[in-house]
Amino acid sequence: MNQILLIEPDYVLAKIYKQALEADGLAKVTVVSGAQAAIMAADEHKPDMVIMELQLIEHSGVEFLYEFRSYTEWQGVPILIQTIVPFGEFQDNWHLLQDELGVRSYLYKPHTSLRQLLSSVREHSLVST
């Protein structure tokens, strides 16, 4: 089964996303709320995919991305950004996130239903389900 690392700072939303992803049988989900915990969790659980919020406490999601991609074993792991930050606020840097940090997809959290999230995970998953 695939391992998904979910970086979601809101406790309530994290529980919902974890339930939805696991109920669908897509993956086993490890939830963390911040960037430092995410690096440690990645080391422990070897995720096949990362779904992450950009707006985190202390270290931003972008800081996590730089750290995460600096390890060779994680350079091919698909990353989906699912965030509360509207695209317009960082579209100037989108090419950086895509080209240099290998972000596969951007999902605006308020407009992304659970079905859309599951569909996006399937689309970018390395292992077909």
Add this chain to the structure above:
Amino acid sequence: MATDGYEAPILSQQLLLGVAEELKLPLLQIARHTELAQLNGNTDLGNVRTAAQMALQLLDNYVLGVRLALEPQHFPLEAVSVSSVLYDTSQQLDTFAKSYNVDLELSIAGKYGPVLANRQGLQAALVSVGAALIEAIPALEGPRQLKLQLATHRSRYGVIAGVYADTKQLSNEALQRGRRLQGRSRQPLLNLSQSNGAGIFVADAILQAMDLHLIASRHHHLHGLGTVLQSNYQLQLV
């Protein structure tokens, strides 16, 4: 009207923008809760009710702050028992705290006598700060326990009523920096909250409208935010 030539902070567009942004979270929770319920056939809507109530609470507190700034004559100072206000605050936050897996504790031992405040405003400010911290605590990397304490103690400035957690992120410096960045940054309280911290700024504005101040303070080994209240000596003599 007390507003001639006076632009109260409560009326700022930044705060309104912050409240609007903050409301996205409970609405998002409601939308995803209902969708998940449809997917897995779960009919327990308790979580939806909790999220909706906290959204309404944030709106109510914002509106109260505006009214306090516009019509202070309708919100007179009165003799208020801090312990009683903290108890009612804990009751109001209890279900919300449970939904975030945060333990609420009351520390209201000690007799401090009544203080001079507007009870409705004081409670709204404490609920607003409490709700903001309940959301933030599980996301902080530092705390060993997911615990929030509603507490009161005496300082040399007066009786302090506040909300305390096991985190050092709550400081006057962080609060001041947050006030400066409010409306200009998505995360004015970067080390404390993943959101824009609207609940804290709403509390700040409510307290300002009552000539009180939101300050960082400590209660035993915990750090928190609270306000200094003056004892009502006149009543104590009665």
